[in-house]
Amino acid sequence: MTELRFVHLGFGPESVEYTEAWEEQRRVHAARFADEIDDTCLMVEHEPVYTAGRRTDPSERPLDGTPVIDVDRGGKITWHGPGQLVGYPIMKLPRPVDVVAHVRRLEDALIRTAADFGLETTRVEGRSGVWVLGDPVEQRPRIGGLSLDFSAPAQDPRTGDDEFDARLFGPEYAPSNAGQRREDRKLAAIGIRVAKGVTMHGFSLNVNPDSTWFDRIIPCGIRDAGVTSLSYELGREVTIAEVLPVVERHLKDVLEQAELKPREIEAAGA
Numbered sequence: 001m002t003e004l005r006f007v008h009l010g011f012g013p014e015s016v017e018y019t020e021a022w023e024e025q026r027r028v029h030a031a032r033f034a035d036e037i038d039d040t041c042l043m044v045e046h047e048p049v050y051t052a053g054r055r056t057d058p059s060e061r062p063l064d065g066t067p068v069i070d071v072d073r074g075g076k077i078t079w080h081g082p083g084q085l086v087g088y089p090i091m092k093l094p095r096p097v098d099v100v101a102h103v104r105r106l107e108d109a110l111i112r113t114a115a116d117f118g119l120e121t122t123r124v125e126g127r128s129g130v131w132v133l134g135d136p137v138e139q140r141p142r143i144g145g146l147s148l149d150f151s152a153p154a155q156d157p158r159t160g161d162d163e164f165d166a167r168l169f170g171p172e173y174a175p176s177n178a179g180q181r182r183e184d185r186k187l188a189a190i191g192i193r194v195a196k197g198v199t200m201h202g203f204s205l206n207v208n209p210d211s212t213w214f215d216r217i218i219p220c221g222i223r224d225a226g227v228t229s230l231s232y233e234l235g236r237e238v239t240i241a242e243v244l245p246v247v248e249r250h251l252k253d254v255l256e257q258a259e260l261k262p263r264e265i266e267a268a269g270a
Helices: 017-034 099-116 175-182 212-217 230-234 240-259
Strands: 005-010 040-042 049-052 075-078 084-090 120-123 126-134 185-195 198-206
Touching: 005 017, 017 084, 017 198, 040 185, 040 240, 075 084, 099 120, 099 126, 099 185, 099 198, 099 240, 126 175, 175 185, 175 212, 185 230
Parallel strands: 005 040
Antiparallel strands: 040 084, 049 075, 084 198, 120 126, 126 185, 185 198
8 A cells, every 4th residue: 555645625714615625536536546646635624514425315404405415425414514524535445445444444543533532432333433332221311301211212203203303303302412312422424435446535523513513414314323522522622633633643554554455255156
């Protein structure tokens, strides 16, 4: 693997509009495919925007018609904006590409980053990204007079009623309040695309955003969990300037040291 280089597109007052960064991704992707540049990770903070991956269901979009940009990555709908660090590793991988292994490496780098700040995170089976685990169901507090018995999954309307929309029922169910409910909550989301053996898109790490932006959508299509940030979990203001060099260090360690192998394909009839 080549050395991973980082390019800063803009942060804070110089935050970047999403489609501008997307166009830069495509330019860098073409250059990497042609071996004109080494593996490159674009680092950026975006202006507020909702983006929807290919698997997004119409019911997961904002109810009020807020514009959403449909993109060519995997995954579902999410939000990007101030207080969130976004990284787009554009890397050439051996074919056939092992997409899952690439996602796991990104998760590993972000889990190490959170640990450096004193926050324990993990993976959740069947759900990509980096998570803070909640308390056991029977130990979770009741919020705002909520008296449902969540020890029986069928009694949680978010999972037991296909027509239930948590966005219509106030802050008790809001993704941004998952920490108060002591539920599983996502710290970092991952959604990628691989074209011509080169990766695009990447990860978003919630550092100190206004998490209520997530309350207008079903983040990542997950109805029974929520979102969080480093600042919320640590109980102090954490800045992107603090986190950026730590993320880059762990990305270099994980991605440059990875032993890249093609995805194994079973022989026909095996």
